[in-house]
Amino acid sequence: xxxxxxxxxxLVKPSExxxxxxxxxxGSITTYHWNWIRQPPGKGLEWIGYIYDNGSFSTHPSLxxxxxxxxxxxxxxxxxxLTSLTxxxxxxxxxxxxxxxxxxxxDFWGQGILVTVST
Amino acid sequence: DIQMTQSPSSLSASVxxxxxxxxxxNQNVFNYLNWYQQKPGQAPKLLIYGVSxxxxxxxxxxxGSGSGTDFALSxxxxxxxDFATYFCQQTYTNPIVFGxxxxxxxx
Numbered sequence: 001x002x003x004x005x006x007x008x009x010x011l012v013k014p015s016e017x018x019x020x021x022x023x024x025x026x027g028s029i030t031t032y033h034w035n036w037i038r039q040p041p042g043k044g045l046e047w048i049g050y051i052y053d054n055g056s057f058s059t060h061p062s063l064x065x066x067x068x069x070x071x072x073x074x075x076x077x078x079x080x081x082l083t084s085l086t087x088x089x090x091x092x093x094x095x096x097x098x099x100x101x102x103x104x105x106x107d108f109w110g111q112g113i114l115v116t117v118s119t
Numbered sequence: 120d121i122q123m124t125q126s127p128s129s130l131s132a133s134v135x136x137x138x139x140x141x142x143x144x145n146q147n148v149f150n151y152l153n154w155y156q157q158k159p160g161q162a163p164k165l166l167i168y169g170v171s172x173x174x175x176x177x178x179x180x181x182x183g184s185g186s187g188t189d190f191a192l193s194x195x196x197x198x199x200x201d202f203a204t205y206f207c208q209q210t211y212t213n214p215i216v217f218g219x220x221x222x223x224x225x226x
Contacts, residue, residue, distance in 0.1 A: 035215075044206065044217055045155075045163065045208075045217040047215040060214040061120070061214060062214075094162055099168075102168040102169060102172070103151045103152070103168050104210035104215075105165050105169070105208070106153075106155075106165060107174065109162035109163060111162055
């Protein structure tokens, strides 16, 4: 059974950089699309971006320039860096697998990590 | 960007009843339409992928339909555990976009 687990700080200051890691167990990250998705408190889901099988990544245009997604295949992890944080970036951040043969649906998710941007 | 509009934003229903949630895209997303269920404090759970394919382990009372720009999620014989928020998602083109969500509450 595939499992995903997010890790990183729960509190970051405005203007700083957020770094989150997703550790995948039960399967290799060398295939599939590996996504970051966030959800501000009480609101809907926003796709941030994904990294896919050759190490390339795609991000939401509204976040372009602030987001980097990378992978460490030796550790079966992928990571998110989000720069120039503001209060609007406060959200639960999820990592999730996207499956090509399943219309790229997100079939496995991490439990989520709440990140608060505040002084 | 493709816009996804779900309706209604909230509905009330009785245990044993049937509900239908609709999702409309402002351009053709072909069969790249998925549905998720989310309960408070939990990650979303995939219910339906590719318009009408039931994810493994999801009860058959859930079904999806539609094509092109208009889609629906139906839940028959509502159970207590089905009261939750439901999201549609288009994965046809980037950016991937979710609908705003439909909360299903107990009548």
